Amino acid sequence: MSSIDFLLNNSEVVKSLYYHNPSTSADISCYTGKSIPHVIKILNELVKEGYVAENGYATSSGGRKPLNYSLVSDTHFLLSVSMDQFSTQMVIVDMNNRFITEVIRYEFDLLRSEPGTLVNYIKIFIKDSGVSKKNIIGIGLTMPGFVNTKEGVNYTFLKVADQTLVEYVQQRIKIPVFLENDSKAIALGEQKFGIASNVENVLVLNLGWGIGLGMILGGKIFRGNNGLAGEFSHIPLFKNGKLCKCGKHGCLETEASLIAVTATAKQGIAAGQITSLANYEVVDADVIINEAIKGDAYSVRLISEAAYHVGEGLAILIHLMNPAVIVLSGKGSVVGKLWLAPIQQAINEHCIPMLTQYTELVISNLNSKAQLLGAAALVVENFGKPLEAKLKAIKEISGSIN
Amino acid sequence: MSSIDFLLNNSEVVKSLYYHNPSTSADISCYTGKSIPHVIKILNELVKEGYVAENGYATSSGGRKPLNYSLVSDTHFLLSVSMDQFSTQMVIVDMNNRFITEVIRYEFDLLRSEPGTLVNYIKIFIKDSGVSKKNIIGIGLTMPGFVNTKEGVNYTFLKVADQTLVEYVQQRIKIPVFLENDSKAIALGEQKFGIASNVENVLVLNLGWGIGLGMILGGKIFRGNNGLAGEFSHIPLFKNGKLCKCGKHGCLETEASLIAVTATAKQGIAAGQITSLANYEVVDADVIINEAIKGDAYSVRLISEAAYHVGEGLAILIHLMNPAVIVLSGKGSVVGKLWLAPIQQAINEHCIPMLTQYTELVISNLNSKAQLLGAAALVVENFGKPLEAKLKAIKEISGSIN
DNA sequence: GAAAACTTATTAAATATTTAATAAAGTCTT
DNA sequence: AAGACTTTATTAAATATTTAATAAGTTTTC
Structure with a gap:
């Protein structure tokens, strides 16, 4: 058996170690569902092959101290x-x-x-x-x-x-x-390393120019029949007649994305709205976000309105998916606090309480690394x-x- | 080992036989993912215990004729x-x-x-x-x-x-x-015995007084985190101000259910609408459906409008779930043909073509048995x-x- | 109507995995 | 500090499952 095959044949244990570092044999047994003797056998073989290293003992929880195992960083x-x-x-x-x-x-x-x-x-x-x-x-x-x-x-x-x-x-x-x-x-990143790790049903919003969605359902990325599931930003939600770049009217994106926010801002400035945005030559999403953080009332209102619309969409998702956690992630999540309150507000208004009580809304701690x-x-x-x-x-x- | 334990210990094979009757060893190997020798060993044990019967040979597809196996009907x-x-x-x-x-x-x-x-x-x-x-x-x-x-x-x-x-x-x-x-x-029934059997991602609509939804995702019933997934009829979709029995406004149910249809019909009749419904003492959903089937234009329009709204909701679902098949089931599906065209129309209008091309809309063949x-x-x-x-x-x- | 190709059934050997028992090494209670 | 209780590690035996090889029927091809 060639070297790499050995690694791949024991992939369950290797995966578990990659995601949980370090781990004890009991941890791995739990994550993989294999028995402890079997896991230890595989671990010892992996140690022999140089893929895994024992590194000291973990603290005891009332019994013999368990050995800690980690993958060797530089094999691959x-x-x-x-x-x-x-x-x-x-x-x-x-x-x-x-x-x-x-x-x-x-x-x-x-x-x-x-x-x-x-x-x-x-x-x-x-x-x-x-x-x-x-x-x-x-x-x-x-x-x-x-x-x-x-x-x-x-x-x-x-x-x-x-x-x-x-x-x-x-x-x-x-x-x-x-x-x-x-x-x-991003959803996979959040599930494995983020704030929602080890949760079975998680919705992850990718806040950026558009509004992406990644769903972890039953512990796995949900892709649908052709990999096209999660087209959240194009759900037909508004009767606003606004043409979306997808060719349809009234998509969530036409009201809730940063593109829509920027368009609205430009109209507002042209109409003489009092706002610090008027001082800029070019008004783009970054500018609006920055001014909102600084406290410009109009910028805050624009972001809040977009966020509220995202919340309306999320209310639908909650009814359909009954997720344990919704994570705000993606580049836009660095200003997560701006989004949080209006989204929560929309959810409270549009969701059956029975459902909201089980769903937590949180901001990613991975930021752009997700x-x-x-x-x-x-x-x-x-x-x-x-x-x-x-x-x-x-x-x-x-x-x-x- | 007591008798029933034996049945339950080989549950994978038993399940496969329950859902596919009769099956050959190759079929069961395929459904369960176990090797043929192993499947045959289990089958022979089940035959010995009286749970499974060999019944003749299946036709050959270019090789030795395979034995057919079935569960014995009356053991449990x-x-x-x-x-x-x-x-x-x-x-x-x-x-x-x-x-x-x-x-x-x-x-x-x-x-x-x-x-x-x-x-x-x-x-x-x-x-x-x-x-x-x-x-x-x-x-x-x-x-x-x-x-x-x-x-x-x-x-x-x-x-x-x-x-x-x-x-x-x-x-x-x-x-x-x-x-x-x-x-x-109902979704489980459709997945195992209906028109969408063996499809990985299926949405099943339960057309009745309300509009229920059962989702088969990745081959399994999707329940969400607390079993509450699929609350399709209460997704907040309309800005109609109509109060729903759930306490919120604008739920899909307020426009698309047979309850909503009946309410609209009564208003129409009171307002002097020309319709055969006016001849009835009591107008309920059954009456409207019957008159629609007979050809009463107003009844057809009422059902069609409700169906169109269901289609608007389904457009959202298609964007989110990318299902292979959507099944119209439940008691209301006996008049499935009344629903089909307006729903399809709404889907065509509100969905990105990329998505609709992969999703089929069909009427259940199980009717009320689902x-x-x-x-x-x-x-x-x-x-x-x-x-x-x-x-x-x-x-x-x-x-x-x- | 044989030979070739193919599918299924059976067997034996190899591998994967679990269970149960025991030993080793800790913590906690009194 | 002894004893009770835990948890982990190791070993051996039992079970589950697969792979590979072969034999037994069927269909297809020429």
Whole structure:
């Protein structure tokens, strides 16, 4: 059995260690559902192979002190790629979920750029990172748009002729690639490392230019039948006649996104509204958020109105999904406190109390790291059979080409 | 090992046989994910114990003819209890999912009746059925309201002091009881025996007085964190100011339910609308549906408008869940064709085409049987550990009382 | 009408995993 | 400080399950 196969064959234990560091044998038994003797057997083998290290004893809770186990950080690495519509961030993560490089940001306009450019950026990033390519076990590629994870396609951006995006990148980099929608990746990050870790049913809002949604249902990312679930920002909620960029009218996004807020602000300023926003040459979302934080009443009102509309949408979600926790995440969550009160207000007004009493609304503690962590976790989630299959496919193609 | 334990220890194979009758060893291997030799070993043991019968050969598809296996019908039975707000239906089902008694209907007003009355009806039904009580392996109890399946409680109806409803019934009948919400039971029925069988992501609408929703997500009934998921009829969708019975305004139900339709009809008649409904002393939903079928233009318009509003709600659901199939089920689905066109119209108008192209809208072929089949399937779903645990609990309590 | 291809059934060996028992090493109570 | 009680680690035996190989029927092909 080759070295990496050994890691992948015991993927349940490895995953558990990646997410919970350090762990005792009892912890791992609990997380994986395997018996303690079996877990210890696997751990000892992993120690022998150099993938796992014992590191001291944990404190006792009234019995023999348990041994602590951790993954050895530098046996393999994960490449985390986190795209939004205008830029792409990359970082390399070790087996203990630590960033071992700087987070590098590349200008990359999803609408106008080519997949080839992305591949080049990845190649450059790997080269500059100093990490040996053969030690990078997988790439988590996360991006906006209609993403079909199973097929490895993004129906919205970076379409490639006669090939899936995943195949395209994988063939050129020769590292297994896993594709996911940005909001779903953020949800995964929040579930594994965030404030809602280990909760079965979580809704994660990706507050940014639009309003993305990632759902963890029954402990797993919910993707729907074609990977298109969670199109929260386009639910038809308003009879406002406003045309959305999706082609329909009255989408949540037409009232609740930062794009809508910016449009309203410009109208307000033109109409002579008294606001510090009037002092700016260019009014964009960042400006409005900053002025709101500083206390400009009009800016606060604009954000609050948008947040209230988000809350109206969330009221629908709560009725349908009965989640334990709703997390406000994504880049916009840094001003989470601005959103919190109006959203809660809308929920209180529009939800049956029986339902709200069981649902908690919280602000992410991961900030902008959620998507990067989620992209790495996406690779870890595929440890085992799926990763093995991709490695095999790459080997076959390389073999036949070289 | 006692007789029933043997059945429950091999529950995966037994479940597969219950849902797919007859099956070959290859079928069962496929459904359960176990290897063929292992499945055959279990089957042979089940045959020896008298739970399974070989019955002839299936046709070959280009190889050796496979043996057909079925569960023996009369080793055990399931009691299916299917409640709506005003009446309760019961039937006994055999191990091949066949109704072996008449479906008996009891008048039982959920709001005004006592749990004790339900228990009495169940006792009477079992006695009259002629089926020996000790052969009834479980009761599937399905009813409207906020049902927490895990806790065994209905927060809306039939509350019992100091005890869960499941405990209450179970202690008095001494048969394991499994509780589920009516719409979720219908969804289970549709998933296992209906037009959407074996589909991973299905939304099932329970068209009746209200509009219930049961969701099958990732192949399983989705219940949310407290069993309260799927409150479709109370999503806040309209700014109509109409007060809903839930205490809020603008719920889907205020525009789309048969209750709303009936109210609108009465207003219309009073306002002199030309319609055959005017000939009736009492106008209720049944009357409107009947006249719509006969062709009364006003009745058709009323139903269509309600259906269109249901479609608006479904458009939201499609954006969020990306289901493969949406099934119109429940008692109201007998006039499914009246609903179909306006719902589809609303979906087309309010959904992103990318999403609608993957979602099929169909009418149930189970009609009013869906809930009864779902209630029986609920017991089957709990074959194995959960049923074993309940049997043990009953034995302990009986032992300590008697 | 054989040969080839295919599916199913059976068997034996290998592997995965759990259970139960015991030993080792702690904490807590009195 | 002794004894009761916990928790963890280790071992051996039992059970569950899969893999691989082979045999037994059926259909398809030529």
